[in-house]
Amino acid sequence: MTEFIEPKVVIIEEPRQRGLRFRYQCEGRSAGSIPGQSSSAEKKTYPTIKIQNHRGPAIVVVSCVTKDSPHKPHPHALVGKDCKKGVCTVKVKDTSVISFPHLGIQCAKKKGIQESLDLRKSVNVDPFQTGFEFVNSSAEMSVVRLCFQVFLPDGSGKITKVLQPVVSQPIHDKKALNDLVxxxxxxxxxxxxxxxxxxxxxxxxxxxxxxxxxxxxxxxxxxxxxxxxxxxxxxxxxxxxxxxxxxxxxxxxxxxxxxxxxxxxxxxxxxxxxxxxxxxxxxxxxxxxxxxxxxxxxxx
Known part of the structure; x- marks a missing residue:
């Protein structure tokens, strides 16, 4: 009898920590795409995960969370393809490796923080069940992590199985970080x-x-x-x-x-x-x- 090994999520290409400028919605232009850590002019890469010990249907939800543990929902939103209400939802049919080439980070204004968190609450995206309270500070607003949640089908084929969420390394807002001199x-x-x-x-x-x-x-x-x-x-x-x-x-x-x-x-x-x-x-x-x-x- 083949031993069953529980599926789990691993990040095989981290997002680049620095170099991306978070943009406000009012700027009226694309928020850009988060590059992968090893991305270069010759070969572009993007944040990528792998579902180990599984190949087949899955739903992946990506959202922004705070830098420090316990990771709370962050008011900054993900925008781009497959994104709605600040989160990205991707349905896959028959693969174990999922890349995210169209994710951008959109800043929440300070006066819009609660509105953004309420929107996240309306779609029940709270990966670590930490609640929707956020400490508003310049340090917290200038950095996020990506959180990847994966949902798999159970024995009946219904998507009900939830894997342990994983978080990326921190992504820092380029405009908030100067070189230290x-x-x-x-x-x-x-x-x-x-x-x-x-x-x-x-x-x-x-x-x-x-x-x-x-x-x-x-x-x-x-x-x-x-x-x-x-x-x-x-x-x-x-x-x-x-x-x-x-x-x-x-x-x-x-x-x-x-x-x-x-x-x-x-x-x-x-x-x-x-x-x-x-x-x-x-x-x-x-x-x-x-x-x-x-x-x-x-x-x-």
Missing amino acids: ICRVDKSSGRAKGGDEVFILCEKINKDDIGIKFYEERKDGTIEWEAFGEFGAGDVHRQYAIVFKTPEYRNCYINRPVQVFMQLHRPSDAETSEPINFIYMPDDPGKHIVVTVLGYFDSR
Whole structure:
């Protein structure tokens, strides 16, 4: 007897995380198509799933959900072929691999968020049964994930079997993400015990989605130590400057300067700026010199 293996959904081509501009309905033009992660000018790809251990009729519902778990319905809508009321519904007859070449993301205006969620509620598309409440913030509005729900026929041929939904990697609105660039800092060294105040000038950032990372690398390129500067939303000036305090180095009692790296870090997509050097200094460098000299004469 052949053992039955339960069907499941896997994503075999993720959507590209960056490069797509979310568009508003009032812009009056196509929202474009979400490219696949490996898409190129020579060979275009699109988000694609596979229903493992199944070949035959199926219904696939694709919708936008929030980035963080538990994933909630996102007010942004999918538009394009096979899309209605913000979701895409595809009926397949005899295949296990389904690609989505005509999906675009249409922004919900802030004042239209509830209306969009009510529309989603009317068609009962809530993949993880998390409800239709949404935290309205610039960080949440600038990123979505695609959620793929697959429905299969039961023994009688009726489409009643629901597979576990899967979510894609985050898709970020191109217009909301700038390249991270450090333009200038007022100091590039500080005490090993941390707490030094540093002013940094940078290209435009989102105060709710930015960090300042310090790290040290081994010779093989692996990270030996990392920590983050301390600051609050009030320490970000007009999205172009940050005042922060340096973190404590992994050894507060160093007896010589240690070079580490400092860079901007965006938590939502793990993007970073080019690193710059930062030097951790002993509390009293002169003390180390005296001790070394005395040790030299003692040894003689």
